[in-house]
Amino acid sequence: MFDFTLEATDGVARAGTLVLPHGTVETPAFMPVGTNGAVRGLSPDEVRDAGARIILGNTYHLHLRPGEEVVRALGGLARFGRWNGPTLTDSGGFQVFSLAELREITEDGVTFRSPIDGSLRTITPERSMEIQWALGADIAMAFDHVVPGQAGWELAREGMERTLRWLDRCKARHAELVATGHGRSDAQDVGVGASACLSAVPLSQTLWPIIQGGAHDDLRLRSLEGILEREPWTGIAIGGLSVGEPKPVMHRVLELLGPRLPVDRPRYLMGVGFPEDLLEAIGRGVDLFDCVAATRNGRHGSAWTADGKVNIRRADLRLSDAPLDAECDCLTCRTYPRAYLRHLFVAEEMLGLRLLSLHNVRFLVRLGEQARQHILRGTFHDWSREWLRRYHGKERA
RNA sequence: GGUGGGGUGGCCGAGUGGCUAAUGGCAGCAGACUGUAAAUCUGCCGGGCUCACGCUCUACGUAGGUUCGAAUCCUACCCCCACCA
Numbered sequence: 001m002f003d004f005t006l007e008a009t010d011g012v013a014r015a016g017t018l019v020l021p022h023g024t025v026e027t028p029a030f031m032p033v034g035t036n037g038a039v040r041g042l043s044p045d046e047v048r049d050a051g052a053r054i055i056l057g058n059t060y061h062l063h064l065r066p067g068e069e070v071v072r073a074l075g076g077l078a079r080f081g082r083w084n085g086p087t088l089t090d091s092g093g094f095q096v097f098s099l100a101e102l103r104e105i106t107e108d109g110v111t112f113r114s115p116i117d118g119s120l121r122t123i124t125p126e127r128s129m130e131i132q133w134a135l136g137a138d139i140a141m142a143f144d145h146v147v148p149g150q151a152g153w154e155l156a157r158e159g160m161e162r163t164l165r166w167l168d169r170c171k172a173r174h175a176e177l178v179a180t181g182h183g184r185s186d187a188q189d190v191g192v193g194a195s196a197c198l199s200a201v202p203l204s205q206t207l208w209p210i211i212q213g214g215a216h217d218d219l220r221l222r223s224l225e226g227i228l229e230r231e232p233w234t235g236i237a238i239g240g241l242s243v244g245e246p247k248p249v250m251h252r253v254l255e256l257l258g259p260r261l262p263v264d265r266p267r268y269l270m271g272v273g274f275p276e277d278l279l280e281a282i283g284r285g286v287d288l289f290d291c292v293a294a295t296r297n298g299r300h301g302s303a304w305t306a307d308g309k310v311n312i313r314r315a316d317l318r319l320s321d322a323p324l325d326a327e328c329d330c331l332t333c334r335t336y337p338r339a340y341l342r343h344l345f346v347a348e349e350m351l352g353l354r355l356l357s358l359h360n361v362r363f364l365v366r367l368g369e370q371a372r373q374h375i376l377r378g379t380f381h382d383w384s385r386e387w388l389r390r391y392h393g394k395e396r397a
Numbered sequence: 398g399g400u401g402g403g404g405u406g407g408c409c410g411a412g413u414g415g416c417u418a419a420u421g422g423c424a425g426c427a428g429a430c431u432g433u434a435a436a437u438c439u440g441c442c443g444g445g446c447u448c449a450c451g452c453u454c455u456a457c458g459u460a461g462g463u464u465c466g467a468a469u470c471c472u473a474c475c476c477c478c479a480c481c482a
Binding site for chain 1: 425426427428429430431432433434435436437438
């Protein structure tokens, strides 16, 4: 039910195949973020057509709404929204960071004020595991303590050490859940009319730990060490990057960790990133990514192209009959001219938000596919260098 | 014809003696966004010079006037709206 095969390396860059209960993912791969069980603005079919093979869900958001029991009762995250493919749930740890003004951290866990109705909700490592188990993703993430990128050594140490202590609790609770099978989200539990015809996928879930330590090399190494002391893991995530630290810091941390991570397990860089970040990270040995930028920036009118970023509302696109990105094979680029996309944004038509989100998702997925092909051929680094040069060269396409 | 109300920057609309190149909103222009409290947020937005601070010119229907000083007060005129004939 879980297998990772490293197929090729090109320098530090890697190409592999990840087999999960709900399907197979070829790496390097970008995973679109579907916080609420939906990649914002896109249907599962559209996400699939964009080439994505695995999507994220969020423990905290799905716990608040609709509640993990609803998702479980409807057959788990993959089946609930008829994505029917691999999923990964984030643990809620990132909300410790992003909802900083609305939460209180104790050793036991984190109490959040719900952004939905203001009610107080407590998530502990154990609760996060229970919720993720009920959601039924293929991969569950450890409940971690993310600190801002500019956090000093002491704060970063505190977050990193707490993350390790919480990891023990996550691991113990997750093992119990897997062992008992309690609350597993098989479709057999459901049998709800017509929807029951979808084949049930027996659920088995794997738990991945998260390296923390902020921008501090010694803390990063201690975090990794602590995680490796708690083997076995089927994959390892790097968290706490792209949270406000300068880019060179991210590169340095990746270079520090890359050679020390087990080669036979996938490495997942959480929350990253922009196209340039993907290539930089792949070149430093990362296999998996997720990022909200594809859909958020898409909704905000910003699209990636081979020649850099394009703000689709730009006045000079008013009469442009050219596709968004002439080299892109997505529905948006195959079909619509820039002038029409610009019009949709200016007129605040929601189709525009969807079309740009779709393009950006496809852009990152395709970037992963291209990187993979070049790694298999041993041409990744030259290709990547040239790609980045062009991307940064002309900001205006 | 009479009475009352009103004419403000691309539009709508505040202001009713100095703090006003003039609140807001819209439109326009530019930008940001990295494990989603975001279809969000930020900046610019009369002209000229300046990277900027700033300087300067022209501006609150038109023409005069009062005043050290007027979009704000006075006079005349033009136009718009409402009601009454």
